[in-house]
Amino acid sequence: MSRLNGKWKSGKVLDAIRIDAGQIRGHLDALVKTSVEETLNGLLDTEADSLCGAGKYERSPERVDTRSGSYSRRLHTKAGEVTLKVPRLRSLPFETRIIERYKRRESSVEESLVQMYLAGVSVRRVKDITEALWGMRVSPSAVSELNQKVYSQIESWRNRKIEGEYPYVFLDGIWLKRTWGVEVEKVAVLVAIGVNAEGHREILGICEGMQEDKESWMSFLRHLKSRGLSDVRLVVSDKCVGLVEAVGQCFPKARWPRCVFHFHRNILSKVSREKIAEVAPMLKAIQAQEDREAAMEKAASVKEKLLAMRLGAAAKVLEAGLGESLAYMSFPREHWIRIRTNNALERLDREIRRRTRVVGNFPDG
Secondary structure, eight states, X not given: OOEETTEEOHHHHHHHHOOOHHHHXXXXXXXXXXXXXXXXXXXXXXXXXXXXXXXXTOOOTTOOOOEEEEEEEEEEETTEEEEEEEEEESSSOOOOSSSOTTOOBOHHHHHHHHHHHHTTOOHHHXXXXXXXXXXXXXOHHHHHHHHHHHHHHHHHHHTOOOOSOOOEEEEEEEEEEEEETTEEEEEEEEEEXXXXXXXXXXXXXXXXXXXXXXXXXXXXXXXXXXXXXXXXXXXXXXXXXXXXXXXXXXXXXXXXXXXXXXXXXXXXXXXXXXXXXXXXXXXXXXXXXXXXHHHHHHHHHHXXXXXXXXXXXXXXXXXXXXXXXXXXXXXXXXXXXXXXXOHHHHHHHHHHHHHHTTTOEESOO
């Protein structure tokens, strides 16, 4: 409070010093935008002087050209839309290195638009976001055209050379919708993750397949081999018949352990809902054993319990797939927790779904 005219006028004083945050923010934005505009125009003038060999209105024997006015051009930047005064020269072409010819957006703005799209933001939403951030609205068609620039980089990445050893490979497929003419059908997107000799995971490849059948998986695995994938010792996946057969033909020396998570899920599908809570810990106890022999003994005990509970169908699935589910135990024990399930790829599949949910139906591959 402050004493005015001998009286306390606290309310009036507070009103007098109240700050309009919105007005100040707008003033700062305008100040930044003006500074960016002046800086870019100054750089254009300097570049024109360099091409002419002398400054504007300067008399010099080193001059090789003169100015012939300028033309206005708008450019979208992170500070907002600015107006550039691009110089014209009488005889020499003015090829500025500040901005590209016909370009209307700053590179950082274009990169942000691409990143938004790749992060799963629909092109319909991008125009609202760009207006909030930079005071401009970008049409969906402009975003789609801009994304064409990254397609070549994506294809280069998909076909890059695979170097080094990848002893562990994880395979899975995810279903997405694609438009074929006037019809919408589901297509399988086949994904592979490899673990290199240093223990680091890397996405090895992603390809479109019509179905998760043998021919699609064979084509995908041949694609990986042609790029250099070799010396695979373990391939982890669910029990897709076509996939297992393709792995056996393309990588005959590789072991195939059935994903423990999928294996347990197949067993529990044969168990009534009220008994799942009792059976699930029994299945987990099998993988908790110290070696394969102990796990086989524990599995035999679990099978007997399932039969005693009148769960013969579940016991049959356990017996049929036990050997496949324990194949990972032939590898170093410290690796077991990472290679006994396909969780690494399942996590990637969830991310793909999150980012493609806004698209709906894809128009092409």
